[in-house]
Amino acid sequence: MSCRTTTFALLAALALSAATPATSVAAKQKRCPASGAGCSLKQVAAETGIFAGTALSNEMTAAEKADVIANFNAVTSENAFKWSEMSKTAETTDFATTDRLVAWARWKKLRLRAHTLLWHRIQNAPWLKAELAAAPDPAARLRELIAERVTKVVGRYRGKIEVWDVINEPLAIFGAGYDTEDTAVTPKNIFYTTLGEGYIADAFRLARKADPKAKLFLNELLWDSRIGDPKSDALLALVARLKKARVPIDGVGIQAHAMLGTSSPWFPSTTASLKSYIDALGKLGVKVEITELDVRLPLLADQPNPLAAQAAVYRRVASACAQARACTGLTVWGVRDSDSWLDSYSLTSATAPNKPLLLDASGKRKLAYQAVAAGLLGRRR
Numbered sequence: 001m002s003c004r005t006t007t008f009a010l011l012a013a014l015a016l017s018a019a020t021p022a023t024s025v026a027a028k029q030k031r032c033p034a035s036g037a038g039c040s041l042k043q044v045a046a047e048t049g050i051f052a053g054t055a056l057s058n059e060m061t062a063a064e065k066a067d068v069i070a071n072f073n074a075v076t077s078e079n080a081f082k083w084s085e086m087s088k089t090a091e092t093t094d095f096a097t098t099d100r101l102v103a104w105a106r107w108k109k110l111r112l113r114a115h116t117l118l119w120h121r122i123q124n125a126p127w128l129k130a131e132l133a134a135a136p137d138p139a140a141r142l143r144e145l146i147a148e149r150v151t152k153v154v155g156r157y158r159g160k161i162e163v164w165d166v167i168n169e170p171l172a173i174f175g176a177g178y179d180t181e182d183t184a185v186t187p188k189n190i191f192y193t194t195l196g197e198g199y200i201a202d203a204f205r206l207a208r209k210a211d212p213k214a215k216l217f218l219n220e221l222l223w224d225s226r227i228g229d230p231k232s233d234a235l236l237a238l239v240a241r242l243k244k245a246r247v248p249i250d251g252v253g254i255q256a257h258a259m260l261g262t263s264s265p266w267f268p269s270t271t272a273s274l275k276s277y278i279d280a281l282g283k284l285g286v287k288v289e290i291t292e293l294d295v296r297l298p299l300l301a302d303q304p305n306p307l308a309a310q311a312a313v314y315r316r317v318a319s320a321c322a323q324a325r326a327c328t329g330l331t332v333w334g335v336r337d338s339d340s341w342l343d344s345y346s347l348t349s350a351t352a353p354n355k356p357l358l359l360d361a362s363g364k365r366k367l368a369y370q371a372v373a374a375g376l377l378g379r380r381r
């Protein structure tokens, strides 16, 4: 065959393949079935437009990296960005781990949620209390430290991090207020007790200035909380106050650890109750993401099939997210069951292994995995 004939044949073949409906049929066939069977959550994310995420540990193993790439299209730093991890002293900020994590997420095209700038409860800067106690004007010193941290950290990654958890867990664990005393369960909210609620608005404004395009979230612990309890109402009221004051808040994270089993039935009571709560937040003008979902298996030990019961809880949450227009993502708090924080946490280590995640200890997809896929597929682009 002459060179010209070959070229012609090639062009003809190309034109044919572009015109033939075979490609679109193939693409159609590849769509996930409504049951989610055989589909990865990252495929589901592509079809629904809902981010499917997982938490990333500071030191990722090769297996963890492979699991993340095969299954998810979004990641949250589980610990790396916390103040205690980045600043061992008031004068220093160590970016080694966060730089590595940001570079990896960008390389793999995973949306990154950086967690978190200010959290009073655990992993706050270990030196902060003494620093404020020694300051002639503790409020002024705290304002200065917050401005320094937010500006420096957000600014360093300007244009490279899509989402920030600017404020984590500002409200008390239960009830409608803030932690104002040190107790055995939680320290006082040192930001609130020193500066009042204004620390939240200040941090959001500083973050917006440092990276105008990043999405800024307030992330709150609503574990086993029934919608309509004082805490969920307090969160709505707080977001309404922030919006009214034109604070640049783009979203609210609902952590959703189903952990304590203090309420029954399990969080969320129903798909409808969680959906209506997300809708209520959405009406205030914010997006919503489920940010730290895990479901402890021992809580379901009395069920005939605990793994199926666990999958049902996951499905309720995923369906609510799919049905509520404001919901833009669902993230589980860890990759494999064996990575979960619950097995080393004091309140839950006695029941280890808690097996709360979507992949088992060997990386195999559990029933809950497909349940999340099916739930999210309730929304299609």
Ligand code: 9MR
Residues within 6 Å of the ligand: 078, 079, 122, 123, 168, 221, 255, 292, 341
């Ligand atoms: O998973 C995190 C674990 O590795 C840490 O030791 C723990 C203590 O700070 O924090 C865990 O993550 C928390 C998250 O940052 C905020 N919401 C509650 C999570 C579970 O405590």
